[in-house]
Amino acid sequence: MDKATMTETIIAAKLEKQLSWEQMGKDLGMSPVWLTSACLGMNSAPAEKAAAISEYLGLGKDVATALAAYPTKIWDQAVPTDPLIYRLYEVVGVYGETLKEVIQEKFGDGIMSAIDFSMEVDKIEDPKGDRVLLTLNGKFLPYKSW
Amino acid sequence: MDKATMTETIIAAKLEKQLSWEQMGKDLGMSPVWLTSACLGMNSAPAEKAAAISEYLGLGKDVATALAAYPTKIWDQAVPTDPLIYRLYEVVGVYGETLKEVIQEKFGDGIMSAIDFSMEVDKIEDPKGDRVLLTLNGKFLPYKSW
Amino acid sequence: MDKATMTETIIAAKLEKQLSWEQMGKDLGMSPVWLTSACLGMNSAPAEKAAAISEYLGLGKDVATALAAYPTKIWDQAVPTDPLIYRLYEVVGVYGETLKEVIQEKFGDGIMSAIDFSMEVDKIEDPKGDRVLLTLNGKFLPYKSW
Amino acid sequence: MDKATMTETIIAAKLEKQLSWEQMGKDLGMSPVWLTSACLGMNSAPAEKAAAISEYLGLGKDVATALAAYPTKIWDQAVPTDPLIYRLYEVVGVYGETLKEVIQEKFGDGIMSAIDFSMEVDKIEDPKGDRVLLTLNGKFLPYKSW
Amino acid sequence: MDKATMTETIIAAKLEKQLSWEQMGKDLGMSPVWLTSACLGMNSAPAEKAAAISEYLGLGKDVATALAAYPTKIWDQAVPTDPLIYRLYEVVGVYGETLKEVIQEKFGDGIMSAIDFSMEVDKIEDPKGDRVLLTLNGKFLPYKSW
Amino acid sequence: MDKATMTETIIAAKLEKQLSWEQMGKDLGMSPVWLTSACLGMNSAPAEKAAAISEYLGLGKDVATALAAYPTKIWDQAVPTDPLIYRLYEVVGVYGETLKEVIQEKFGDGIMSAIDFSMEVDKIEDPKGDRVLLTLNGKFLPYKSW
Amino acid sequence: MDKATMTETIIAAKLEKQLSWEQMGKDLGMSPVWLTSACLGMNSAPAEKAAAISEYLGLGKDVATALAAYPTKIWDQAVPTDPLIYRLYEVVGVYGETLKEVIQEKFGDGIMSAIDFSMEVDKIEDPKGDRVLLTLNGKFLPYKSW
Amino acid sequence: MDKATMTETIIAAKLEKQLSWEQMGKDLGMSPVWLTSACLGMNSAPAEKAAAISEYLGLGKDVATALAAYPTKIWDQAVPTDPLIYRLYEVVGVYGETLKEVIQEKFGDGIMSAIDFSMEVDKIEDPKGDRVLLTLNGKFLPYKSW
Amino acid sequence: MDKATMTETIIAAKLEKQLSWEQMGKDLGMSPVWLTSACLGMNSAPAEKAAAISEYLGLGKDVATALAAYPTKIWDQAVPTDPLIYRLYEVVGVYGETLKEVIQEKFGDGIMSAIDFSMEVDKIEDPKGDRVLLTLNGKFLPYKSW
Amino acid sequence: MDKATMTETIIAAKLEKQLSWEQMGKDLGMSPVWLTSACLGMNSAPAEKAAAISEYLGLGKDVATALAAYPTKIWDQAVPTDPLIYRLYEVVGVYGETLKEVIQEKFGDGIMSAIDFSMEVDKIEDPKGDRVLLTLNGKFLPYKSW
Structure with a gap:
């Protein structure tokens, strides 16, 4: 299957x-x-x-x-069109350089892992309109010299 | 300027x-x-x-x-190459459909706003390697019929 | 189904x-x-x-x-080829910066929502050739600082 | 100049x-x-x-x-990244086929001109959040056989 | 069907x-x-x-x-590969700016319609090799101010 | 120079x-x-x-x-955005297969040369709106077997 | 068929x-x-x-x-991936400008036809490794003024 | 320099x-x-x-x-637009699979090197129009198993 | 088959x-x-x-x-999305120029063959996390003048 | 600087x-x-x-x-054109799925890090032509469930 x-x-x-x-x-x-x-x-x-x-x-x-089974992870749309997913892509475009500045200031040169990684979705009820809370939690991996 | x-x-x-x-x-x-x-x-x-x-x-x-001044938000790379930013793009590619399922199950048909939106970066110290905690907080906007 | x-x-x-x-x-x-x-x-x-x-x-x-059912909204052609749809795409290309200037002057920094949104099509009869009237009505969403 | x-x-x-x-x-x-x-x-x-x-x-x-002077109309981004302009592009993607159905039902086979065309922006004040009203007015051009 | x-x-x-x-x-x-x-x-x-x-x-x-039935006009190849069709694409690439200069000089700012449009193919016999004669006939649409 | x-x-x-x-x-x-x-x-x-x-x-x-001097012919936009030039591109997209059928029926398997080629622009005055007449004249080149 | x-x-x-x-x-x-x-x-x-x-x-x-039957010539990969075919593509990329210089110096402004064209493949035996000999033979087509 | x-x-x-x-x-x-x-x-x-x-x-x-100096070989146009160079690209597109069949039939599984490679341009005078003769000479490199 | x-x-x-x-x-x-x-x-x-x-x-x-049978080697994704394969692509992007410098310093102007080539994967056990060792072994092919 | x-x-x-x-x-x-x-x-x-x-x-x-300083790692060519770098890209295209099979068989579901990573270049002298030895050494990162 x-x-x-x-x-x-x-x-x-x-x-x-x-x-x-x-x-x-x-x-x-x-x-x-x-x-x-x-x-x-x-x-x-x-x-x-x-x-x-x-x-x-x-x-x-x-x-x-x-x-x-170990999946081969493929997505077809380099720029996603579904509005919910596009908004996430837009966040990466608008805030990508910002996150690079802030994360690397806090942790040094390196990245946030997308493998040793977890994510949660929560709902914050709000009379002016409920809010979505996404929490991404990834291990920091420092670059190393050799 | x-x-x-x-x-x-x-x-x-x-x-x-x-x-x-x-x-x-x-x-x-x-x-x-x-x-x-x-x-x-x-x-x-x-x-x-x-x-x-x-x-x-x-x-x-x-x-x-x-x-x-009101900025015109432009990014040149549809697929970003910097490893830190790419990992975020990869998260959108790998988990985009998942987030759509989970958010829309919780909130109904709609999206998480990238405009009425805030984001924080925190550091979780961990002896096995510190972790990056990204928190995205966006208003849920339901689709409407008319 | x-x-x-x-x-x-x-x-x-x-x-x-x-x-x-x-x-x-x-x-x-x-x-x-x-x-x-x-x-x-x-x-x-x-x-x-x-x-x-x-x-x-x-x-x-x-x-x-x-x-x-909640749809996944996908369109295949980044630049649409059908002439009716292309003309709308052309309007976005030619007048996009203009609309940004005029809307943001009237409302402040923000966007017109494509989610809290409605649209109508009307026909204006005209002896020199009938005209199509498209009316787009979207909530203004201001950017917020945090 | x-x-x-x-x-x-x-x-x-x-x-x-x-x-x-x-x-x-x-x-x-x-x-x-x-x-x-x-x-x-x-x-x-x-x-x-x-x-x-x-x-x-x-x-x-x-x-x-x-x-x-007569301009050469050029835009660099096939898919615009600025959120205000992208939302308009998204409307074309999501509603393009719909507009084709509705316009051609009302007018016959043809297009809405983007040349013999005008557009207005209005503000509708609303206590739940002001709304942007875009009005596009284009001549209908029928396809002809020969 | x-x-x-x-x-x-x-x-x-x-x-x-x-x-x-x-x-x-x-x-x-x-x-x-x-x-x-x-x-x-x-x-x-x-x-x-x-x-x-x-x-x-x-x-x-x-x-x-x-x-x-009213067709949805779709073509898959932004740059066509078939040599006969590519040559026409090449003509648009090589002579596009030229045609813009010459047409707009003759008619003012505007375009040649591809909707109110007809085209014929003729054969000119020639001992040095027959020639293809393409005649394109489109209504001139002036830009309007408003 | x-x-x-x-x-x-x-x-x-x-x-x-x-x-x-x-x-x-x-x-x-x-x-x-x-x-x-x-x-x-x-x-x-x-x-x-x-x-x-x-x-x-x-x-x-x-x-x-x-x-x-012999030019290197370069154009940057695979799909041109200027409306006058785009309409010509659209003609190639919509009528490319048609021209292939009609030309090859008339002449056999081959192409219309874009090198041994000339083109004229004429104006047809018309009370319902002037018309642009483009005439393309290219040598037919038959494919050969060997 | x-x-x-x-x-x-x-x-x-x-x-x-x-x-x-x-x-x-x-x-x-x-x-x-x-x-x-x-x-x-x-x-x-x-x-x-x-x-x-x-x-x-x-x-x-x-x-x-x-x-x-007259074929419609279509290839899907703008940049071919098969190594044998890619090497030919690479030759066009690396030597394209060179061939333009040398051919146009020898023949004047024009092109080598890919229609009035033939090609052969030969094998040259060589103890240090056999060699492939490709011979392309195309009619020179001069640009004409009019 | x-x-x-x-x-x-x-x-x-x-x-x-x-x-x-x-x-x-x-x-x-x-x-x-x-x-x-x-x-x-x-x-x-x-x-x-x-x-x-x-x-x-x-x-x-x-x-x-x-x-x-050792050059970094870069070309900007994945699909070249200059007609002389495009014709060579077209030859690769139209005849790529053919050359793969013929070369591999003659030599076995492998490629023609674009590195251990030479090329010549000759002119064949012909009253019906001079012809360009391109000769490509590349070492055959067989795939190896290990 | x-x-x-x-x-x-x-x-x-x-x-x-x-x-x-x-x-x-x-x-x-x-x-x-x-x-x-x-x-x-x-x-x-x-x-x-x-x-x-x-x-x-x-x-x-x-x-x-x-x-x-001799395969036609085709891959669909110019930029692979699967994380394991993307990391290899990223290595080529980040270290490509570096490898060009180091290899050509050691060997002269030329390339490492991907045809006369072998590769091995080994596992290095390590208490801080096992490591993957990839060894690529390709013949150096010098450019030649002629 | x-x-x-x-x-x-x-x-x-x-x-x-x-x-x-x-x-x-x-x-x-x-x-x-x-x-x-x-x-x-x-x-x-x-x-x-x-x-x-x-x-x-x-x-x-x-x-x-x-x-x-912490660099922003950018490369412009999604598919590199320089032959030395392209050959590495080709290796990723041809052997990417193979490496995924072999690495994941040896290590389980996960990736080879391109951050916690080192690489060496060696020269193997060989009378039939020297060989390039590339050694890539990256930490294995297992996917985790949560």
């Missing part, structure tokens, strides 16, 4: 059981963001987590195997 | 006074991230903040005027 | 019943522009509107469900 | 006299949007209007000549 | 009947260039012409309906 | 003498289109024509030399 | 009969390079050659018809 | 002495193609050849040093 | 037999990197190696034939 | 003193590859190394400061 079929299978089961990623994450003890990325095929799940997700949804071993 | 000259002038004054963005933000009562973006010319500063920044650095009225 | 199949199904029903978007909008009490965008899969319809559209066309619940 | 120098000269005079495009348009009896586009070098001004603009700003004949 | 199927059906009938576009145009009283573009799906045919073409080829009503 | 300086020099002399390309072509016995392309640096002029153009405008030998 | 199916059919017959392009060219009295390009669908074969190729391979009339 | 200045210097000296690349190659005992590529800065000249070229043209040691 | 089917067949057999590339390389006496590239269809295998691989996996002659 | 001026200054001093990167690396106890990348402005040097390099070359404090 390839990743695309796996995602379709999982989405169908999730719809049938009327589950949310939030609920699934809570029941399985996993972050909803990570869980979603694994189910969309953009991250591999460790074997026991893959088994747990598959079993929780009442799906077979082939789904667990597909969840555990 | 255009924004590019303004940025050069501010960076030179900051170097001479051996200031950090962190320190400047604390002294001026502004977020270091926002302050940096205004000084790099990617945001306009309200008139009184523009005056305060310029005065704090011992610079003239033309710098304050330039800080208050 | 995915959005593409939904659009095909709706277009087929509309042809069979010899309806226009104009007529459908009038009968359903919805703007023809918004209605068309929802039927083409570029906007989600609130549940009761989705049900109303589907019932009006004599279609099933799966169409209503597909209308209510 | 080329168009770029002309624009710089006009902007400098406008700043010195503390004029707005709105005020200039009212005083000169011209639409502020068209006036701005001519001053930014994206439209040519008929000779008498070019003379009137230049005289009004206390500028010389070379500015009037430059205003009257 | 979509435009692609329509084109295939027409080409097959044309081959079977061993017709040329030239002959078809003469018999139907239509320009061979316009007729070809309608049959290739790049122009819509008015209802009576669509019926005439379809009947002439011994094809059904669905072909007439498809010929009359 | 390089081609860019040559063009500037010629345009300045032309403006000072209040000449049109039309007039220059008539006086010099050359096609206005070809003459313009040579003066814009997109074609080389044979030595005696180069001398005649330069002398006619009261310019020096360096201009004649530059006119006679 | 379209060109793609034709190529598959020919390649299959060639494999079955264990023929080489070299051998086929010799037996049919055609250049192996041209023969290959016709069989790969990048050139049309004159009717009698098309018949000869098809008969030689024991294939039907539909193959001969497809060989004789 | 960088390569660009070197080229300008050499071209100026060549013009002053009214030399051709052909003549220079004959006098210096070098291939005109290679000599041109070295003078245009796309190849480095071995020290003694660099000295010979510079001395022959009456230029100084800095020119010889620049000729001997 | 084409290369894509061949790869699928091999991967399926490898999974069924629970083999690693490492183990296969060791058992067959081939480098795991080369073996993988041949099985992924990016290199051809000499006939006896192709037979050995196919037999080892219990597959048929068609797999051996496909392994021995 | 910016990085570009710094590089020019260092290259000039290196030329004057007739040093090689090899020799400089040996004398300064630094890897020649890293040293070159720092001097070309693609890596920052720790303060004491920056001082040592500058002093060794007889240059001032401003060079040391520039060496220590």
Whole structure:
């Protein structure tokens, strides 16, 4: 079973059981963001987590195997068009140099890892309009000389 | 004075006074991230903040005027090459669909604003390697029908 | 049912019943522009509107469900080739900087939302050739400092 | 005097006299949007209007000549990055097919001209946040067979 | 029947009947260039012409309906690779600025319409090698101020 | 003297003498289109024509030399943005396949040369709006087998 | 039968009969390079050659018809990735300006035709490593003034 | 002295002495193609050849040093626009797959080197129009397994 | 059997037999990197190696034939998105000029062959985190003059 | 002093003193590859190394400061054209999927860091032609779930 079929299978089961990623994450003890990325095929799940997700949804071993496979991460749009995703791209364009200045001032020359990395989404209720809170947490990796 | 000259002038004054963005933000009562973006010319500063920044650095009225001007936000690289900025772009590529799922599940159909928006950078000390914590806070804007 | 199949199904029903978007909008009490965008899969319809559209066309619940689903908005051509759509793109290219000047002079630093947004198309009859009147109505979102 | 120098000269005079495009348009009896586009070098001004603009700003004949010259309209960014202009581009991407459906249903096969064309910007005050009203008015041009 | 199927059906009938576009145009009283573009799906045919073409080829009503549908004009190659088409693209690249100078000198600031437009292909026999004569005839549209 | 300086020099002399390309072509016995392309640096002029153009405008030998130099033909915009030039590009996109069909039906497999080529611009006066007539005349080059 | 199916059919017959392009060219009295390009669908074969190729391979009339059809020449990769083809692209990049200098010095302003053109591949045996000899032979086409 | 200045210097000296690349190659005992590529800065000249070229043209040691420097080979146009160079690019596009078939049939899996490589340009006089003969000679490099 | 089917067949057999590339390389006496590239269809295998691989996996002659076929090497993403592959691309971007300096200082003007080339992957165990050791070994090819 | 001026200054001093990167690396106890990348402005040097390099070359404090500054790593060519650098890009294209297979088989799901990374260049003398040995050494970073 390839990743695309796996995602379709999982989405169908999730719809049938009327589950949310939030609920699934809570029941399985996993972050909803990570869980979603694994189910969309953009991250591999460790074997026991893959088994747990598959079993929780009442799906077979082939789904667990597909969840555990190492994905090739491909996106087609160098500049994404969906408005929600474009706004994130715009943040990188507008604030990229700013973040470079501030992070490297705080940590020295290096980068924030996108591999040793986690991310959460929270909702802040606000009478003037609710707010989305994204938290990105990545290990700082210093450049080294040799 | 255009924004590019303004940025050069501010960076030179900051170097001479051996200031950090962190320190400047604390002294001026502004977020270091926002302050940096205004000084790099990617945001306009309200008139009184523009005056305060310029005065704090011992610079003239033309710098304050330039800080208050409304910028045209342009970035040349559709796919950024600097490794620190690329990693952020990669996060958008790898997790964009995931964030769309999770945000829209939590909030309904809509987007996170990149205009009514703020961002902070924090350092989490960790013996296995310090971590960068980025917090993005944007108003949720629902799509409307008409 | 995915959005593409939904659009095909709706277009087929509309042809069979010899309806226009104009007529459908009038009968359903919805703007023809918004209605068309929802039927083409570029906007989600609130549940009761989705049900109303589907019932009006004599279609099933799966169409209503597909209308209510949150779309991923993708367009393939960074520069559109169809002459009608290209002319709109040309307007953005030729008048983009002008609109930035005029809007920001009137409202301050900020943008016109494309989310909290509506649009209408009208026909002005004119013996020298009829004219198209497009009206775009978007909330102004000011940049904020923090 | 080329168009770029002309624009710089006009902007400098406008700043010195503390004029707005709105005020200039009212005083000169011209639409502020068209006036701005001519001053930014994206439209040519008929000779008498070019003379009137230049005289009004206390500028010389070379500015009037430059205003009257036929421009080569060039924009560098196939996908604009400035958020205000990008939102307009996004509207073309999201609603392009919709407008094609609705306009061609109303008028037959053809396009809305971007040459025999005018545009206005209005402000709608609203306690929940002011709104931008863009009105585009273009001649309908039918395709012809031969 | 979509435009692609329509084109295939027409080409097959044309081959079977061993017709040329030239002959078809003469018999139907239509320009061979316009007729070809309608049959290739790049122009819509008015209802009576669509019926005439379809009947002439011994094809059904669905072909007439498809010929009359308004096409979405899409081409995939920003720079065409087929040598015959590339040479035309090269002419636009090499002579574009020249045509702008000469047309605008003759007509004022404006464009040649590609909508209110016709084109013919003729053959000039020449012992040193026959020559292709392309004639493009488009309405001049002046820019207007407002 | 390089081609860019040559063009500037010629345009300045032309403006000072209040000449049109039309007039220059008539006086010099050359096609206005070809003459313009040579003066814009997109074609080389044979030595005696180069001398005649330069002398006619009261310019020096360096201009004649530059006119006679073989140009490297470069255009920066794969898709041109100026509306007059874009419309020509659009014609190639919309009618390219049509012209391929019609030309190859008339002449066999081959192309229309863009080198052994000439072009004229004429004005057709018309009470409903003047029309531009472009005539392209290129040698047919058949493919050969070997 | 379209060109793609034709190529598959020919390649299959060639494999079955264990023929080489070299051998086929010799037996049919055609250049192996041209023969290959016709069989790969990048050139049309004159009717009698098309018949000869098809008969030689024991294939039907539909193959001969497809060989004789005029191809639309399309390649997808603006920069080819296959190393053998990339090296040829690299030669054009590195030596393009050089060839322009040398050819135009020898022949005057003009181009080498890619239509009235032939090409051969030879093998030069060499103990230090065999060498490939490509010979391109194209008619010189001078630019003309008019 | 960088390569660009070197080229300008050499071209100026060549013009002053009214030399051709052909003549220079004959006098210096070098291939005109290679000599041109070295003078245009796309190849480095071995020290003694660099000295010979510079001395022959009456230029100084800095020119010889620049000729001997190892160039970084950069071309800006992925698809060249100059017609002479484009035709070569077209040959690669149209005949690339053909050459791959024919070369690999003759030599096995591998490529023709663009480094261990030479090229000549010859003129074939022909009453029907002279012909350009390009000869490319590159070492065959077989792929190896390991 | 084409290369894509061949790869699928091999991967399926490898999974069924629970083999690693490492183990296969060791058992067959081939480098795991080369073996993988041949099985992924990016290199051809000499006939006896192709037979050995196919037999080892219990597959048929068609797999051996496909392994021995000369591949057309195509990759779709000019800038790869998968993080593992992007990091290698980033190394070429960041260190390309450096490698050019160091290699050409050591070897003279020329390149490192990507054809007469081999590569190995090793694992260096390290308590602070294991390290990947890539070794690239390519023949130096000097540029030659002629 | 910016990085570009710094590089020019260092290259000039290196030329004057007739040093090689090899020799400089040996004398300064630094890897020649890293040293070159720092001097070309693609890596920052720790303060004491920056001082040592500058002093060794007889240059001032401003060079040391520039060496220590954190660079913004930018490369303009998504696909590099210089043959030496292109061959490395080709290796990534041809072997990227292979390396992903082999590395992830050996290490699990993750990447080879391009930050915690070093690289060496060695020369292997060989009578059939010397060989370049590139050794890349990067920390393996496993993906983590959260």
